[in-house]
Amino acid sequence: MRLYWEIARRGYGRYAAYPAATLAGAWTNTVFGFLQAYILLALYEHRTDIGGYDPSDAVTYVWLAQALLMTVFIFNWYELSLRIRDGNIATDLSRPLDPLWYWLAFDLGRSLYHLVFRGIPPFVVGMLVFDVRLPENPATWLLLVVSIALAVVVSFAFRFLYNLATFWLLDYRGVSRIAVTISALFSGFIVPLPFFPDWLEAVARVLPFAAMVQIPIDVFLEQAAGAEIAGLLLLQAAWAAILLGLARLVLRTAIQRVVVQGG
């Protein structure tokens, strides 16, 4: 356990080492937050309620989604792919460490850094400028933390899976681009799932991606209560377990037939 704690700290440190990049990134999140907030607000010219969101819910959604973007790391994670492609994976496999747990611990450390430095600052800016809604029940904050942690695990397992495809395809760009797009849309990052047409929202709700962004936002907006919240968190936990299990399985298969690249 101590070992994985240390690895998580490395994950945190890896990103903490580049404060200028973090600042630039937080600025980017902020600008996109502004654009997105104005676009959604323009919809309320005709209506007061869209899919259960009033204008205040909508802007809260926008800033939470920006805060979660880097925390759950929807875009551009291919470190594992790169190690598979250049053959460094051989070194990793010869270490007395389980690659899945190693990367999970590293990613959890990373996500804490991104939550604090990429997530919270844009959210605070958004709060100052827009009518952002904060939870009425203090316990919601605690549930939010649990929900975000589970979201990170689900997202990690999914990223780990599509990175493993590199073992077979030798290049990662095509697969990762498709994977990223699908998860960005169906997680509710681009447009909130309640804005989807009913049938499409129903599809999105049974896919694992909603567990990455939409569910933590549902929790924060207190749109669900009591048993329903418990159900949402359980759903996230279930997806985390299923995808980690799948990642374990694919990793085992890959290792059995691995052809290490280059050298």
Add this chain to the structure above:
Amino acid sequence: MADALALYLRLVGAQARSQLQYRMSFVLDVTGVFLVTFLDFVAVLILFENVPSLDGWTLHEVAFLYACTCISFAVVDLVIGHLDLFPRMIREGTFDVVLIRPRGSLLQVIAADFALHRLGRVLQGGVVFAYALGGLDIDWDPGRVAMVGVMLVAGGLIFAAVWIAGATIAFWTVDGGEFTNTFTYGGNFLSQYPISIYGEWVRRFLAFVVPMAFVCYFPSLYVLDKEDTLGFPRAFQFASPLVAVAAAIVAGVVWTRAVRRYRSVGS
């Protein structure tokens, strides 16, 4: 000039060939780019599931804005790339190599970042453009046809200028890719919707200081024969080429200045 063009084509051609080596991955990649950008448009469709119009713009009118921005952006992305590798050249000191070669530095940097899969984005812009035209009843007189052409060229030039000026930030910060993205990707995103929906200071900064309003919004007002709810002079609708040329000159000067004062990181 012809010499530079020949060199560019040669460098880019070599990269295109190398990128076609992983055939399966390339196909997935182009499909991926197409899908990514297409799902981007799905977001617009989803928004319009909920409302009939956005600040007076119908779905097909927004699709028109979206497509024009996308095509300008995508063609520039394909031809000059988004200079993603440039901050790395600065960081690792490989920009020194560029400077000692007897060719323009900008040309070499541009040619170093070519990706054939970006065709997928151009393709997507074209599809949305066809969709938009299908739903619009535009009175196609020669002026409007010409304006579409002018808009795409001027828009591309504005994007290119913003990209190049943005990339020079790396000369000072060593690592500035993300910051530049706000203006390029952010500008593209902003320009996909009528700029009248944005808050005052966002509009001032991104639409006029970084002249994204001239990429698409003003020329489209003319093509679609729409009223400018912001009340700017009608001359703005014809000003895109001038703005584009001015932007290109600024970008050129910034780049030349930056290169002149460049000092290698020395590693």
